[in-house]
Amino acid sequence: MNWFKYAAPQRFHPLAGRAVPWFGVAAVLLAVAGLAIALLVAPTDFQQGDAYRIIFIHVPAAWMSMVLYMAMAFWAAMGLVFNARLASMLALALAPTGALMTFLALWTGALWGKPTWGTWWVWDARLTSELILLFLYIGFMSLHAAIDDERRADRAAAVLALVGAVNVPIIYFSVQWWNTLHQGSSVKLGGSSMAAIMLVGMLLMTLAFWMYSFAVVLARARCIILERERHAAWAQGALA
Amino acid sequence: MNWPSFDAFVAMGGYGLYVWGSFAVCALAFAVELLALRQRRKALQALPPADAAGQGAGA
Numbered sequence A: 001m002n003w004f005k006y007a008a009p010q011r012f013h014p015l016a017g018r019a020v021p022w023f024g025v026a027a028v029l030l031a032v033a034g035l036a037i038a039l040l041v042a043p044t045d046f047q048q049g050d051a052y053r054i055i056f057i058h059v060p061a062a063w064m065s066m067v068l069y070m071a072m073a074f075w076a077a078m079g080l081v082f083n084a085r086l087a088s089m090l091a092l093a094l095a096p097t098g099a100l101m102t103f104l105a106l107w108t109g110a111l112w113g114k115p116t117w118g119t120w121w122v123w124d125a126r127l128t129s130e131l132i133l134l135f136l137y138i139g140f141m142s143l144h145a146a147i148d149d150e151r152r153a154d155r156a157a158a159v160l161a162l163v164g165a166v167n168v169p170i171i172y173f174s175v176q177w178w179n180t181l182h183q184g185s186s187v188k189l190g191g192s193s194m195a196a197i198m199l200v201g202m203l204l205m206t207l208a209f210w211m212y213s214f215a216v217v218l219a220r221a222r223c224i225i226l227e228r229e230r231h232a233a234w235a236q237g238a239l240a
Numbered sequence B: 001m002n003w004p005s006f007d008a009f010v011a012m013g014g015y016g017l018y019v020w021g022s023f024a025v026c027a028l029a030f031a032v033e034l035l036a037l038r039q040r041r042k043a044l045q046a047l048p049p050a051d052a053a054g055q056g057a058g059a
Helices: A003-007 A009-041 A050-082 A085-117 A125-146 A150-164 A167-177 A196-229 A233-239 B006-014 B016-046
Strands: none
Touching (some): A003 A009, A009 A085, A009 A233, A050 A085, A050 A125, A050 A150, A050 B006, A050 B016, A085 A150, A085 A196, A196 A233, A196 B016, B006 B016
């Protein structure tokens, strides 16, 4: 199978269209299972009480905020280096969902911080670098929207995305590099400091967020393709 | 099942506001994103067909 043929928006559009419902169904099924464990099955934490249940959406949202940024920077770079239109469109399609995940990580973090730390917000390295990530997403979208020529906008926004990518490892390692109020990671390969059922619930929710992101980003990419390529005969056919 | 009653489930051990505030805003955010995406797809039909003048130089 020659995957490069799907670099053509004309070929990618129907392929993505077939994939979206499957990712959507997977997201719903995983979320139902994950939420059942998160809210019904998992026991109350002996230290944090039931406030800890926020972890089941906080951690998946925070992971996705970083993963989606790296994906956005990767496709933006592909668009920049190889002058590939579809890659730039994918980067643009990733940005709103990434920004949403970043907002949710910050929001749920604030609601978790209040009962456990006694404060909604603190300027520690983890929280501050995650806030910068939100600004990078917003900056990427604003810069792209501010330039009329699509390909010039793609290139300018790609440079911003690439420079901002340095922030992602800073977020990830911030809890090791600096003294933060935010705790270190509970999930590590070969020995997590969490009860098994809690870990299963969190992984299910993470997969649900992942599938949701695939579905939404591909659906948005389809919109962007048609918005940009609607002069083409095939696009007129797809719109009709 | 972790809960003795529905009230206990809602109360979340006294952390109901924080837990439900997190899950509700999460659900709301996804719903808004899905609705916005639907609007964007519908708006495609209303877009004027692109003409030569509408094409960027680098397209």
